[in-house]
Amino acid sequence: xxxxxxxxxxxxxxxxxxxxxxxxxxxxxxxxxxxxxxxxxxxxxxxxxxxxxxxxxxxxxxxxxxxxxxxxxxxxxxxxxxxxxxxxxxxxxxxxxxxxxxxxxxxxxxxx
Amino acid sequence: xxxxxxxxxxxxxxxxxxxxxxxxxxxxxxxxxxxxxxxxxxxxxxxxxxxxxxxxxxxxxxxxxxxxxxxxxxxxxxxxxxxxxxxxxxxxxxxxxxxxxxxxxxxxxxxxxxx
Numbered sequence: 001x002x003x004x005x006x007x008x009x010x011x012x013x014x015x016x017x018x019x020x021x022x023x024x025x026x027x028x029x030x031x032x033x034x035x036x037x038x039x040x041x042x043x044x045x046x047x048x049x050x051x052x053x054x055x056x057x058x059x060x061x062x063x064x065x066x067x068x069x070x071x072x073x074x075x076x077x078x079x080x081x082x083x084x085x086x087x088x089x090x091x092x093x094x095x096x097x098x099x100x101x102x103x104x105x106x107x108x109x110x111x112x
Numbered sequence: 113x114x115x116x117x118x119x120x121x122x123x124x125x126x127x128x129x130x131x132x133x134x135x136x137x138x139x140x141x142x143x144x145x146x147x148x149x150x151x152x153x154x155x156x157x158x159x160x161x162x163x164x165x166x167x168x169x170x171x172x173x174x175x176x177x178x179x180x181x182x183x184x185x186x187x188x189x190x191x192x193x194x195x196x197x198x199x200x201x202x203x204x205x206x207x208x209x210x211x212x213x214x215x216x217x218x219x220x221x222x223x224x225x226x227x
Contacts, residue, residue: 004155040219041219042201042217042219042220043201043217043220045214048214090156092156092215094215100146103157105154105155106154106155
């Protein structure tokens, strides 16, 4: 069982470049999340989705966009990368509210 | 809004010592509570959970009790091992009172266990 798979695992971007992070889950979960993890800040929610075709803003959404065109995929886009977006990004999914989330292995992004 | 506060780290213990990591929460609805663990270079894994007041979650010798009266969910282990060295996150998932069912995490506590 693959669980939650994130691609790519590592990426270096130049300021102003764009990229898309892909998250795929094979557990038929309704809920999917994108977090960023920074030293001393814990995990902060960027965007989340409570079902196919829906998205909502988390606590740090600026500079990011998301799409959930298919239930199993949740894409995170950076239109114009900035050094402040250097972070480790985690995708997660859960069956519904109140249940545990399953996490991907993370994407380490560096913006220079 | 929802929030989770857990004790600042880092925490350094000797093998076989007793561990407590404090966690308190604020929620508008009826949250489920979780402890996640993150080993170096990996994603988060669920360690244990509790879905209602007075529930006790337990796994791998760790346990935590959902205390509604003190809004707490402290993590404990009687005898830690070197392999327990990791970052521990307390989290809640609120599903009532107009919340959006999202997970909210504490900032994490780094635990290092020395042999």
